[in-house]
Amino acid sequence: MKLLTHNLLSSHVRGVGPRGFPLRLQATEVRINPVEFNPDFVARMIPKVEWAALLEAADTLHLVEVPKGPIEGYEHDEKFLRQMHHVLLEVDVLEGTLQCPESGRLFPISRGIPNMLLSDEETET
Amino acid sequence: MAFRGKRPEHGGPPELFYDKNEARKYVRNSRMIDVQTKMAGRALELLYLPEGQPCYLLDIGCGSGLSGDYLSDEGHYWVGIDISPAMLDAALDRDTEGDLLLGDMGQGIPFKPGSFDGCVSISAIQWLCNANKKSDIPAKRLYCFFSSLYSVLVRGARAVLQLYPENSEQLELITTQATKAGFTGGVVVDFPNSAKAKKFYLCLFSGPSTFLPKPLNESNDDDEEVQESEFTRERTSWGHALRCSGNGCYSNAEQPCTAGIMLEAV
Numbered sequence: 001m002k003l004l005t006h007n008l009l010s011s012h013v014r015g016v017g018p019r020g021f022p023l024r025l026q027a028t029e030v031r032i033n034p035v036e037f038n039p040d041f042v043a044r045m046i047p048k049v050e051w052a053a054l055l056e057a058a059d060t061l062h063l064v065e066v067p068k069g070p071i072e073g074y075e076h077d078e079k080f081l082r083q084m085h086h087v088l089l090e091v092d093v094l095e096g097t098l099q100c101p102e103s104g105r106l107f108p109i110s111r112g113i114p115n116m117l118l119s120d121e122e123t124e125t
Numbered sequence: 126m127a128f129r130g131k132r133p134e135h136g137g138p139p140e141l142f143y144d145k146n147e148a149r150k151y152v153r154n155s156r157m158i159d160v161q162t163k164m165a166g167r168a169l170e171l172l173y174l175p176e177g178q179p180c181y182l183l184d185i186g187c188g189s190g191l192s193g194d195y196l197s198d199e200g201h202y203w204v205g206i207d208i209s210p211a212m213l214d215a216a217l218d219r220d221t222e223g224d225l226l227l228g229d230m231g232q233g234i235p236f237k238p239g240s241f242d243g244c245v246s247i248s249a250i251q252w253l254c255n256a257n258k259k260s261d262i263p264a265k266r267l268y269c270f271f272s273s274l275y276s277v278l279v280r281g282a283r284a285v286l287q288l289y290p291e292n293s294e295q296l297e298l299i300t301t302q303a304t305k306a307g308f309t310g311g312v313v314v315d316f317p318n319s320a321k322a323k324k325f326y327l328c329l330f331s332g333p334s335t336f337l338p339k340p341l342n343e344s345n346d347d348d349e350e351v352q353e354s355e356f357t358r359e360r361t362s363w364g365h366a367l368r369c370s371g372n373g374c375y376s377n378a379e380q381p382c383t384a385g386i387m388l389e390a391v
Contacts (some may be wrong), residue, residue, distance in 0.1 A: 004181075004203055005224040012235040012273070021237055041202060043180040046144045048181075048240070086135050087204075102199075113213055115230040116206075120260050123269075 001114055004045065004088040007054050009114070011100035013106075013122045019102040022053035025060050027109075028097035035089045042085045044076045049088075058087060132291060143188070143209035152189050152215050161247055164324065165192035168245040168285040169199060171313065171328055171338050180242035185230050185279065185286070186249020188212040190221030191313060194243070197222040203242075227333035231266030233273035240277045244284035245291060250327070251288045254295050271306035275328075281332035284308070288325055296325070315341040321374055 011020030051069050058066040066087050067080055074080050098107040098114055105122065108115050133142045143151070151157060179200045184193050188206025189212050196203045202222035207213050213225050228235065231253050235338050253270060254263050274284060292298040296312065303310075308329040316322035318339065328338060 002224050004202075008236050010235055012233040019237075038179055038200075041181075044179070045181065046294075050237075055278045075131075112219055113217075113225045113227055114319040116226050117208075118229070118232050 001093045002018050003054065003057055003091050003093075004097070005123055006093070007050055007088070008048070011103065011105065012116070013100055013103045013105050013118060015017055016100060016102040017107055020100055022050065022101065023107070024101060025057045025093065025096065025098060027093045029041050029093075029094045029095035030061055031094055031112075033092045035085070037082060039078065039081045039085075042081045042088070042094070045052065045077060045088065046070050051094055054087070060121075061091060061093070062082035063087060064092065092095055094106065128340075130144045132289075133299075134252055134255040134291075138208075139186075139252045140209045143212045145211045145214075148189060148209070148211040148215045149211070150220065152191075158191060160193055161191045164247050164287045165195040165245065166317070167324070167341075168192070168247060168287055168326060169196065171285040171326055172243045172245065172283050173338075174243055174248045181240070183234070183241045183244040183274075184223065184275075185218065185234075185244060185246035186222070188224065188247075188249075188251070190216035190219055190223065192245060193221050193223045194219075204236075206234070230270045231261075233269050234277045236277040236376075238276045239279045241280050241282065242279055244274060244278060244282070244286075246286040247287075248287060250286050250299065251290060253293070254291070254298060264298060264302060268305060269303035271303045271308065271329075275306045275308060275331050281330075283310075283331070284329040286329070288327060288328040290325055299327065303327065307331065308334075309321075309335070309338045313338055313340045316343055317342065323388060 006023065006025055009021075009023055010018075010025060013020060017099055049070075055066065055068065065083055067083055069078055071077060093109055094112045096109045098109065099105070100107070103122075133139075136142060179202065182201050182203040183194055184196065184203050184205040187193050187207050188209070189201075191203065193203050193205050195218070204226065205216070205223050206220070206226045207216075208227070208229050210227060213227060216225055226235075231247070250270070253267050257261055278284065289301070290299070294348045302313065310327070310329040310330060313326045313328055315324045315326070322343075
Protein backbone atom coordinates (compact mmCIF):
# COMPACT_ATOMS: atom_id res chain seq x y z
CA MET A 1 0.00 0.00 0.00
CA LYS A 2 1.46 3.34 -1.08
CA LEU A 3 1.18 6.42 1.12
CA LEU A 4 -0.86 8.17 -1.57
CA THR A 5 -3.50 5.45 -1.13
CA HIS A 6 -3.27 5.69 2.67
CA ASN A 7 -3.78 9.46 2.42
CA LEU A 8 -7.09 8.92 0.65
CA LEU A 9 -8.39 5.80 2.42
CA SER A 10 -11.20 6.34 4.89
CA SER A 11 -13.04 3.93 7.19
CA HIS A 12 -16.51 2.95 5.94
CA VAL A 13 -17.64 1.35 9.18
CA ARG A 14 -21.31 2.15 9.82
CA GLY A 15 -21.96 5.51 11.43
CA VAL A 16 -18.39 6.76 11.22
CA GLY A 17 -18.63 9.11 8.20
CA PRO A 18 -15.90 11.73 7.85
CA ARG A 19 -14.54 10.84 11.32
CA GLY A 20 -13.16 7.68 9.70
CA PHE A 21 -10.18 9.62 8.37
CA PRO A 22 -7.26 9.32 8.61
CA LEU A 23 -6.69 5.65 9.31
CA ARG A 24 -3.92 5.25 11.87
CA LEU A 25 -1.04 3.39 10.27
CA GLN A 26 1.19 0.81 11.93
CA ALA A 27 3.76 -1.01 9.80
CA THR A 28 5.94 -4.01 10.50
CA GLU A 29 7.33 -4.37 6.98
CA VAL A 30 7.97 -1.63 4.46
CA ARG A 31 9.64 -1.77 1.05
CA ILE A 32 10.97 1.00 -1.16
CA ASN A 33 9.76 0.48 -4.73
CA PRO A 34 11.31 2.57 -7.52
CA VAL A 35 8.57 4.15 -9.62
CA GLU A 36 9.10 6.23 -12.74
CA PHE A 37 8.90 9.94 -11.90
CA ASN A 38 5.98 11.76 -13.52
CA PRO A 39 6.03 15.42 -12.40
CA ASP A 40 2.61 16.15 -14.00
CA PHE A 41 0.93 13.46 -11.97
CA VAL A 42 2.61 14.39 -8.70
CA ALA A 43 1.76 18.06 -9.18
CA ARG A 44 -1.90 17.17 -9.80
CA MET A 45 -2.07 15.11 -6.63
CA ILE A 46 -0.63 17.82 -4.35
CA PRO A 47 -3.97 19.65 -3.85
CA LYS A 48 -5.55 16.33 -2.75
CA VAL A 49 -2.95 15.63 -0.07
CA GLU A 50 -4.00 15.86 3.57
CA TRP A 51 -0.72 17.03 5.04
CA ALA A 52 -1.32 16.25 8.71
CA ALA A 53 -2.18 12.64 7.84
CA LEU A 54 0.77 12.35 5.46
CA LEU A 55 3.26 13.71 7.97
CA GLU A 56 1.92 11.43 10.69
CA ALA A 57 2.29 8.39 8.43
CA ALA A 58 5.76 9.48 7.30
CA ASP A 59 6.77 9.93 10.92
CA THR A 60 5.47 6.47 11.85
CA LEU A 61 7.60 5.00 9.07
CA HIS A 62 10.62 7.10 10.03
CA LEU A 63 10.87 8.70 6.61
CA VAL A 64 13.26 11.62 6.09
CA GLU A 65 13.25 14.54 3.66
CA VAL A 66 9.47 14.80 3.68
CA PRO A 67 8.15 18.26 2.72
CA LYS A 68 6.02 19.78 5.49
CA GLY A 69 3.50 21.32 3.10
CA PRO A 70 3.09 22.67 -0.43
CA ILE A 71 5.61 25.39 -1.27
CA GLU A 72 4.96 28.35 -3.53
CA GLY A 73 5.41 27.44 -7.21
CA TYR A 74 5.55 23.73 -6.35
CA GLU A 75 4.28 22.80 -9.82
CA HIS A 76 7.68 23.67 -11.26
CA ASP A 77 9.89 22.79 -8.33
CA GLU A 78 11.54 19.52 -9.34
CA LYS A 79 13.20 18.93 -5.98
CA PHE A 80 9.88 19.29 -4.14
CA LEU A 81 8.05 17.12 -6.66
CA ARG A 82 10.70 14.38 -6.54
CA GLN A 83 10.52 14.32 -2.74
CA MET A 84 6.73 14.07 -2.87
CA HIS A 85 6.97 11.41 -5.59
CA HIS A 86 9.14 9.32 -3.32
CA VAL A 87 6.90 9.69 -0.26
CA LEU A 88 3.59 9.16 -2.05
CA LEU A 89 4.49 6.48 -4.60
CA GLU A 90 7.73 4.71 -3.69
CA VAL A 91 7.14 3.77 -0.05
CA ASP A 92 5.17 0.52 0.06
CA VAL A 93 3.73 -0.80 3.32
CA LEU A 94 3.73 -4.60 3.03
CA GLU A 95 2.63 -5.71 6.50
CA GLY A 96 0.85 -3.72 9.17
CA THR A 97 -2.52 -2.40 10.26
CA LEU A 98 -4.84 0.52 9.60
CA GLN A 99 -7.04 1.64 12.48
CA CYS A 100 -10.31 3.52 12.20
CA PRO A 101 -9.87 6.57 14.45
CA GLU A 102 -13.56 6.63 15.40
CA SER A 103 -14.50 2.99 15.91
CA GLY A 104 -11.05 1.57 16.68
CA ARG A 105 -11.61 -1.16 14.11
CA LEU A 106 -8.38 -2.65 12.75
CA PHE A 107 -7.89 -3.40 9.05
CA PRO A 108 -4.89 -5.68 8.50
CA ILE A 109 -2.40 -5.15 5.67
CA SER A 110 -0.91 -8.32 4.22
CA ARG A 111 1.46 -8.56 1.21
CA GLY A 112 0.78 -4.90 0.64
CA ILE A 113 -2.99 -5.39 0.43
CA PRO A 114 -5.27 -3.83 3.08
CA ASN A 115 -8.24 -6.04 3.98
CA MET A 116 -11.21 -3.66 4.07
CA LEU A 117 -13.94 -6.32 4.33
CA LEU A 118 -16.59 -5.39 6.90
CA SER A 119 -18.87 -7.67 8.89
CA ASP A 120 -22.66 -7.38 8.38
CA GLU A 121 -23.00 -5.35 11.60
CA GLU A 122 -20.38 -2.86 10.47
CA THR A 123 -21.90 -2.19 7.05
CA GLU A 124 -23.76 1.07 6.45
CA THR A 125 -27.50 0.60 5.97
CA MET B 126 -16.73 -14.27 -20.41
CA ALA B 127 -18.98 -16.32 -22.72
CA PHE B 128 -21.47 -18.27 -20.62
CA ARG B 129 -22.28 -21.57 -22.16
CA GLY B 130 -23.97 -22.90 -19.08
CA LYS B 131 -24.96 -21.48 -15.74
CA ARG B 132 -24.13 -17.90 -14.96
CA PRO B 133 -21.34 -17.88 -12.32
CA GLU B 134 -23.35 -15.58 -10.02
CA HIS B 135 -26.01 -18.26 -9.60
CA GLY B 136 -23.59 -20.67 -8.00
CA GLY B 137 -22.49 -18.54 -5.07
CA PRO B 138 -20.45 -15.48 -4.19
CA PRO B 139 -17.54 -14.24 -6.34
CA GLU B 140 -14.87 -14.97 -3.76
CA LEU B 141 -15.80 -18.68 -3.93
CA PHE B 142 -16.12 -18.78 -7.72
CA TYR B 143 -12.78 -17.03 -8.21
CA ASP B 144 -10.76 -19.46 -6.13
CA LYS B 145 -7.12 -20.44 -6.75
CA ASN B 146 -8.05 -22.78 -9.61
CA GLU B 147 -10.23 -20.30 -11.40
CA ALA B 148 -7.66 -17.55 -10.87
CA ARG B 149 -4.96 -19.72 -12.37
CA LYS B 150 -7.13 -20.55 -15.41
CA TYR B 151 -8.07 -16.92 -15.80
CA VAL B 152 -4.57 -15.55 -16.14
CA ARG B 153 -3.54 -18.27 -18.58
CA ASN B 154 -6.52 -18.06 -20.91
CA SER B 155 -5.31 -16.01 -23.85
CA ARG B 156 -8.79 -15.49 -25.26
CA MET B 157 -9.95 -14.23 -21.87
CA ILE B 158 -6.98 -11.89 -21.67
CA ASP B 159 -7.72 -10.58 -25.13
CA VAL B 160 -11.41 -9.94 -24.43
CA GLN B 161 -10.77 -8.30 -21.05
CA THR B 162 -7.99 -6.12 -22.45
CA LYS B 163 -10.19 -4.96 -25.34
CA MET B 164 -12.99 -4.10 -22.92
CA ALA B 165 -10.59 -2.21 -20.67
CA GLY B 166 -9.48 -0.22 -23.70
CA ARG B 167 -13.05 0.58 -24.67
CA ALA B 168 -13.94 1.53 -21.08
CA LEU B 169 -10.98 3.88 -20.90
CA GLU B 170 -12.03 5.38 -24.23
CA LEU B 171 -15.54 5.95 -22.89
CA LEU B 172 -14.10 7.68 -19.81
CA TYR B 173 -13.15 10.64 -22.00
CA LEU B 174 -10.26 11.66 -19.76
CA PRO B 175 -8.41 14.86 -20.70
CA GLU B 176 -5.75 14.02 -23.28
CA GLY B 177 -2.19 13.60 -22.19
CA GLN B 178 -3.00 13.88 -18.50
CA PRO B 179 -2.05 11.09 -16.10
CA CYS B 180 -5.06 10.40 -13.89
CA TYR B 181 -5.81 8.63 -10.60
CA LEU B 182 -8.40 5.95 -11.31
CA LEU B 183 -10.44 3.37 -9.45
CA ASP B 184 -10.77 -0.18 -10.88
CA ILE B 185 -13.77 -1.98 -9.38
CA GLY B 186 -13.47 -5.76 -9.45
CA CYS B 187 -9.86 -5.43 -10.61
CA GLY B 188 -9.25 -9.18 -10.24
CA SER B 189 -5.84 -10.25 -11.48
CA GLY B 190 -5.06 -6.77 -12.75
CA LEU B 191 -5.69 -7.26 -16.48
CA SER B 192 -7.61 -4.01 -16.83
CA GLY B 193 -5.28 -2.27 -14.39
CA ASP B 194 -2.28 -3.13 -16.55
CA TYR B 195 -4.00 -1.43 -19.46
CA LEU B 196 -4.54 1.70 -17.35
CA SER B 197 -0.86 1.68 -16.35
CA ASP B 198 0.22 1.28 -19.97
CA GLU B 199 -1.79 4.39 -20.79
CA GLY B 200 0.11 6.32 -18.16
CA HIS B 201 -2.51 6.35 -15.39
CA TYR B 202 -2.24 5.46 -11.73
CA TRP B 203 -4.92 3.31 -10.17
CA VAL B 204 -6.29 1.59 -7.11
CA GLY B 205 -8.07 -1.74 -7.57
CA ILE B 206 -10.68 -3.32 -5.31
CA ASP B 207 -11.60 -7.01 -5.48
CA ILE B 208 -13.34 -9.48 -3.20
CA SER B 209 -11.36 -12.57 -4.24
CA PRO B 210 -8.09 -13.14 -2.38
CA ALA B 211 -7.05 -15.67 -5.04
CA MET B 212 -7.45 -13.18 -7.87
CA LEU B 213 -5.57 -10.51 -5.89
CA ASP B 214 -2.77 -13.03 -5.29
CA ALA B 215 -2.63 -13.55 -9.05
CA ALA B 216 -2.38 -9.77 -9.46
CA LEU B 217 0.56 -9.70 -7.02
CA ASP B 218 2.25 -12.46 -8.99
CA ARG B 219 1.79 -10.46 -12.16
CA ASP B 220 3.42 -7.45 -10.49
CA THR B 221 0.68 -4.97 -11.28
CA GLU B 222 1.50 -1.34 -10.61
CA GLY B 223 -1.70 -0.24 -8.97
CA ASP B 224 -2.44 -0.55 -5.26
CA LEU B 225 -4.80 -3.39 -4.44
CA LEU B 226 -7.50 -3.61 -1.77
CA LEU B 227 -9.43 -6.65 -0.58
CA GLY B 228 -12.97 -5.36 -0.31
CA ASP B 229 -16.65 -5.78 -1.15
CA MET B 230 -17.98 -3.08 -3.47
CA GLY B 231 -21.46 -3.64 -2.05
CA GLN B 232 -20.20 -2.35 1.32
CA GLY B 233 -19.14 0.97 -0.17
CA ILE B 234 -15.87 2.40 -1.42
CA PRO B 235 -13.65 3.34 1.55
CA PHE B 236 -12.15 6.57 0.25
CA LYS B 237 -12.46 10.29 0.95
CA PRO B 238 -14.81 12.35 -1.23
CA GLY B 239 -13.26 13.54 -4.49
CA SER B 240 -10.41 11.02 -4.48
CA PHE B 241 -10.60 9.69 -8.06
CA ASP B 242 -10.52 11.25 -11.53
CA GLY B 243 -12.53 8.33 -12.92
CA CYS B 244 -13.60 4.74 -12.42
CA VAL B 245 -13.63 1.67 -14.62
CA SER B 246 -15.04 -1.77 -13.98
CA ILE B 247 -14.80 -4.81 -16.25
CA SER B 248 -17.27 -7.67 -15.89
CA ALA B 249 -17.90 -7.14 -12.18
CA ILE B 250 -21.01 -5.27 -11.10
CA GLN B 251 -23.51 -7.94 -12.16
CA TRP B 252 -22.27 -9.83 -9.09
CA LEU B 253 -24.08 -7.25 -6.91
CA CYS B 254 -27.44 -8.42 -8.24
CA ASN B 255 -27.48 -11.80 -6.56
CA ALA B 256 -28.00 -12.23 -2.83
CA ASN B 257 -25.46 -14.69 -1.44
CA LYS B 258 -26.36 -14.31 2.21
CA LYS B 259 -29.82 -14.08 3.77
CA SER B 260 -28.96 -10.55 4.85
CA ASP B 261 -28.07 -9.38 1.31
CA ILE B 262 -30.58 -7.11 -0.36
CA PRO B 263 -29.25 -6.45 -3.88
CA ALA B 264 -30.94 -3.06 -4.24
CA LYS B 265 -29.39 -1.88 -0.96
CA ARG B 266 -25.93 -3.13 -1.90
CA LEU B 267 -26.21 -1.54 -5.33
CA TYR B 268 -27.26 1.77 -3.78
CA CYS B 269 -24.46 1.60 -1.23
CA PHE B 270 -21.99 0.96 -4.05
CA PHE B 271 -23.27 3.72 -6.34
CA SER B 272 -23.71 6.37 -3.67
CA SER B 273 -20.23 5.83 -2.28
CA LEU B 274 -18.81 5.72 -5.83
CA TYR B 275 -20.48 9.06 -6.54
CA SER B 276 -18.86 10.50 -3.46
CA VAL B 277 -15.31 9.30 -4.10
CA LEU B 278 -15.27 10.65 -7.65
CA VAL B 279 -14.09 14.18 -8.33
CA ARG B 280 -17.09 16.33 -9.26
CA GLY B 281 -17.66 15.94 -13.01
CA ALA B 282 -15.80 12.64 -13.25
CA ARG B 283 -17.11 9.56 -15.04
CA ALA B 284 -17.47 5.89 -14.24
CA VAL B 285 -17.60 3.31 -17.02
CA LEU B 286 -18.78 -0.09 -15.86
CA GLN B 287 -18.81 -2.97 -18.36
CA LEU B 288 -21.21 -5.65 -17.24
CA TYR B 289 -23.10 -8.76 -18.29
CA PRO B 290 -26.73 -8.10 -17.30
CA GLU B 291 -28.75 -11.29 -16.98
CA ASN B 292 -31.96 -9.66 -18.24
CA SER B 293 -33.67 -6.30 -18.61
CA GLU B 294 -35.01 -6.37 -15.05
CA GLN B 295 -31.47 -6.65 -13.72
CA LEU B 296 -30.28 -3.80 -15.91
CA GLU B 297 -33.19 -1.70 -14.71
CA LEU B 298 -32.41 -2.53 -11.07
CA ILE B 299 -28.83 -1.39 -11.61
CA THR B 300 -29.65 1.81 -13.49
CA THR B 301 -32.36 2.76 -10.97
CA GLN B 302 -29.90 2.60 -8.09
CA ALA B 303 -27.27 4.52 -10.05
CA THR B 304 -29.81 7.25 -10.77
CA LYS B 305 -30.89 7.36 -7.12
CA ALA B 306 -27.29 7.89 -6.16
CA GLY B 307 -27.18 11.06 -8.27
CA PHE B 308 -25.53 9.82 -11.47
CA THR B 309 -26.67 10.78 -14.96
CA GLY B 310 -25.65 8.86 -18.06
CA GLY B 311 -26.84 5.72 -19.74
CA VAL B 312 -26.06 2.30 -21.12
CA VAL B 313 -23.98 2.11 -24.31
CA VAL B 314 -24.49 -1.18 -26.14
CA ASP B 315 -21.69 -2.01 -28.57
CA PHE B 316 -22.53 -4.34 -31.47
CA PRO B 317 -26.16 -4.75 -30.38
CA ASN B 318 -26.96 -7.10 -33.27
CA SER B 319 -24.22 -9.62 -32.56
CA ALA B 320 -24.93 -12.20 -29.86
CA LYS B 321 -21.21 -12.88 -29.47
CA ALA B 322 -19.79 -9.38 -29.66
CA LYS B 323 -22.56 -7.49 -27.85
CA LYS B 324 -21.21 -5.59 -24.84
CA PHE B 325 -22.91 -3.39 -22.26
CA TYR B 326 -21.16 -0.36 -20.75
CA LEU B 327 -22.91 1.59 -18.00
CA CYS B 328 -21.55 5.12 -18.51
CA LEU B 329 -22.14 7.30 -15.47
CA PHE B 330 -21.44 10.98 -15.00
CA SER B 331 -21.21 12.76 -11.66
CA GLY B 332 -21.93 16.25 -12.91
CA PRO B 333 -24.57 18.12 -14.88
CA SER B 334 -25.98 16.40 -17.99
CA THR B 335 -23.65 15.51 -20.84
CA PHE B 336 -23.65 13.47 -24.04
CA LEU B 337 -23.93 9.69 -24.22
CA PRO B 338 -21.08 8.20 -26.29
CA LYS B 339 -21.82 6.62 -29.65
CA PRO B 340 -22.00 2.83 -29.51
CA LEU B 341 -19.92 0.67 -31.83
CA ASN B 342 -21.82 -1.08 -34.61
CA GLU B 343 -20.94 -3.38 -37.49
CA SER B 344 -22.65 -2.24 -40.69
CA ASN B 345 -24.11 -5.21 -42.57
CA ASP B 346 -25.42 -2.87 -45.21
CA ASP B 347 -23.63 -0.07 -47.02
CA ASP B 348 -26.67 2.16 -46.63
CA GLU B 349 -27.02 1.49 -42.92
CA GLU B 350 -25.82 4.36 -40.75
CA VAL B 351 -24.85 4.18 -37.13
CA GLN B 352 -27.49 6.03 -35.14
CA GLU B 353 -26.30 9.13 -33.32
CA SER B 354 -26.90 8.93 -29.60
CA GLU B 355 -28.51 12.19 -28.74
CA PHE B 356 -28.93 13.38 -25.20
CA THR B 357 -32.46 14.58 -24.71
CA ARG B 358 -34.44 15.54 -21.68
CA GLU B 359 -37.11 13.10 -22.76
CA ARG B 360 -37.55 10.05 -20.63
CA THR B 361 -37.02 6.87 -22.63
CA SER B 362 -39.02 3.96 -21.31
CA TRP B 363 -36.74 1.09 -20.26
CA GLY B 364 -38.81 -1.59 -21.97
CA HIS B 365 -38.82 0.26 -25.23
CA ALA B 366 -35.13 0.98 -25.29
CA LEU B 367 -34.16 -2.54 -24.32
CA ARG B 368 -36.36 -4.20 -26.95
CA CYS B 369 -35.18 -1.86 -29.65
CA SER B 370 -32.64 -3.16 -32.14
CA GLY B 371 -31.53 0.32 -33.04
CA ASN B 372 -32.61 0.14 -36.68
CA GLY B 373 -35.46 2.31 -37.91
CA CYS B 374 -37.13 2.55 -34.54
CA TYR B 375 -38.64 5.80 -33.32
CA SER B 376 -39.48 6.97 -29.82
CA ASN B 377 -42.47 9.19 -28.98
CA ALA B 378 -40.46 12.30 -29.70
CA GLU B 379 -39.85 11.09 -33.27
CA GLN B 380 -36.14 11.10 -32.72
CA PRO B 381 -34.08 8.24 -34.15
CA CYS B 382 -33.88 5.64 -31.44
CA THR B 383 -30.49 5.09 -29.91
CA ALA B 384 -28.99 1.77 -28.98
CA GLY B 385 -28.51 3.22 -25.56
CA ILE B 386 -30.66 4.12 -22.59
CA MET B 387 -30.68 7.57 -21.04
CA LEU B 388 -30.71 8.11 -17.33
CA GLU B 389 -32.02 11.22 -15.71
CA ALA B 390 -31.12 12.06 -12.16
CA VAL B 391 -34.14 11.95 -9.88
